[in-house]
Amino acid sequence: MLPFSRVTVIGLGLIGSSVARAVHQYMPTVRVTGYDADPAVRERAREISLCDDIADTAGSAVIDADLAILCVPVGAMGKAGEAIAADLPADAIVSDVGSCKASVLAALSEALPNACIIPAHPVAGTEHSGPDAGFATLFHQRWCIVTPPAEASETATVRVEEFWRRLGANVERMDPQHHDLVLAVTSHLPHLIAYTIVGTASDLETVTQSEVIKYSAGGFRDFTRIAASDPTMWRDVFLSNKDAVLDMLQRFSEDLSALQRAIRWDKGDELFDLFSRTRTIRRSIIEQGQDDAAADFGRHHD
Secondary structure, eight states: OOSOSEEEEEOOSHHHHHHHHHHHHHOTTSEEEEEOSSHHHHHHHHHTTOSSEEOSSHHHHHTTOSEEEEOSOGGGHHHHHHHHTTTOOTTOEEEEOOSOOHHHHHHHHHHOTTSEEOOEEEOOOOSOOSTTTOOTTTTTTOEEEEOOOTTOOHHHHHHHHHHHHHTTOEEEEOOHHHHHHHHIIIIIHHHHHHHHHHHHHHHHTTTTTTHHHHTOOHHHHHHHHHHTSOHHHHHHHHHHTHHHHHHHHHHHHHHHHHHHHHHHTTOHHHHHHHHHHHHHHHHHHHHTTSSOOOGGGGOOOO
16 A cells, blocks of 8 residues: 655755656656746746646645645745645655755744654755656666654654655664654755865865866766755754854864874874774775775766
């Protein structure tokens, strides 16, 4: 039995359009209604037949939904909740895809005080955005972390978990605050570092006469891919999860200072031990199926 029969997707960017495509592919009898605040995005979604129906208002999009998924930047969750409040069916479940959970839960609870809210975070994505960027297999074998509040209905939580399993995801349940700490380490801090490194390289472009980009090696190219992610989304992520991000940033700064001292004082053994430990982390990620062991990180060479 399908967990839902009528799904509404609010926000038709990379994640929202991927949800719509995945539902069509893996649950073809489920009706998908879409909405985006940008009229141009709605028009494009109609052109490519992204959903069964594209509504012109958020309220009309959810009027018969039994699951409404908010695929908007985390800073816009409260506003999106307010936009559907008057038309949301009493028995509908509201979820989301944001990478910050405590702040999203608080915003949605305030906007929708009587709704059943089961937040979720599919840990998947690319640097691309827009309704054309999505694809049905985006969530395949990726983790989706479901973060229900303490008082949440177990039945509703299980239905949301089953929804993501049907889209191909591995599902884990987690406390919202713990989720935010974990993601600060695994996602938010790496993005912050990437933005910083690429920004520094940009500042050095005139000094090095464009050689930074001309001779960029694989490591720098990987940072530029991360740093090409949607700026609105990541601005909101850092502001919404600021406490955990700042805690991790302080820890990183301390570790970076220790690394600086090791280099300055020629502590080769200390450097070797660190690099050996981090190499083991890479192998663990491959063993758990979160990446593959393809040569040169899977890059294609002509």
